[in-house]
Amino acid sequence: MARRSDVTRQAILEAARERFASDGYERTTIRAIAADAGIDPAMVMRYYGNKENLFSVAADLDLRVPDLTEVPRADIGAVLARHVMTRWEGDETLMALLRAGVTNPAIAERMRSIFAAQLGPVVVTVAPGQVETRAGLVSTQVLGFTLCRYILKFPPVVAMSVEDVVRWLGPTLQRYLTEPEVLA
Template identity: 35%
Template sequence: MTGAPDAAPPVSPDVPGDPPLPAAPAPAHGANPGAPRPERKGERTRRRILQAARRRFAQVGYDRATIRAIAADAGVDKSSVIQYFGTKQELFREAVHWTIPIAELTTPDPVRTVDNYLRGMMASWAADPDSPMAVLLRTSMTSDEAAELLNRHVTEQAIGPVAETIRAQDARLRAAMASAMMVGIATHRYLLRTPDLAGADLEDVLRLAGPVIRSLVAPDVAPSGHPPPPPDPAAPAAVPPSATA
């Protein structure tokens, strides 16, 4: 499932070591009060550190990445990284944090819902190979801590919310299988670069994967995307195999 990268949250003015921020001046004559405010220096620094951390974790893994190297990549002192994030563990957790807006992607139409899931994940990976989810997946191959964090993220962000939309007793198993399929497709297409999948047209991938995933998340809907027709009362009843033995 898809997961889009979170925007880095703004730094609180009372972060230890940061000088107090002056009060915002009144808007100049003719200025648009609704225009986005300029990004503060502390916010830019924080965002730059997170971007450098994702690249470094993706390249060398969690265990080999150091705060000193991440600071150098970001063009800041090691003390700045510690000031904003404290430890490498906390920096890693923030760098790979992602959320999936399941409620926004889910619609009354299961065909559209699955298409939203797939397109959202593919678009996220295609736009940023160092997205939080991609980095977390890479590092989980070599780090127990990253693997544990990935399991928790997938369970909380994907399996749980999707299971709540499935009308079936085995909803969580269905959600887990759908999540595994979508992550697997994205991994082979964008991370492993499996030739046949990486070179395939996205619409072909969606056309083939959609019905399979839809059968898991919408078990009461036929492959056509509509509820299956009621049984024909005139049709002969199935004969159990033991009756003809």
């Protein structure tokens, strides 16, 4: 059953995603979101309760990690690197989550559970043990790249082409996933 207010709800959600992604959690105001959506700030509160809840609805993240069991073992690093580059075209959710999670402990906890829940199961299908450590290492390189390219905008990282990224980051991810167990 479609409600009459669904278009408004959607407009709020899209405006919220853009604002949270570009401004972070604290700098994003309910008033600005409402103005972008062309409605009154009170509507945002009516439909989403409060700012925190609006964020958690707007920043529901699906990494869409590819199924690595169908990929030749030697290529999984490259496939993963290419996926990282293409995953965020037209989807600002990760940027919103990253910008907000850095200063908001509750959102940081959300990121921890998202990466653990979505990366762990994929890593376990290809890795020779030390699954959590490997998933963590992949996260450091993927998030570090996302941070430097899309948020901090380090010029040499922004300048890299998809093929550059595959050739440089691919072997790194490959090693984090397939290198034989390293004892501590």
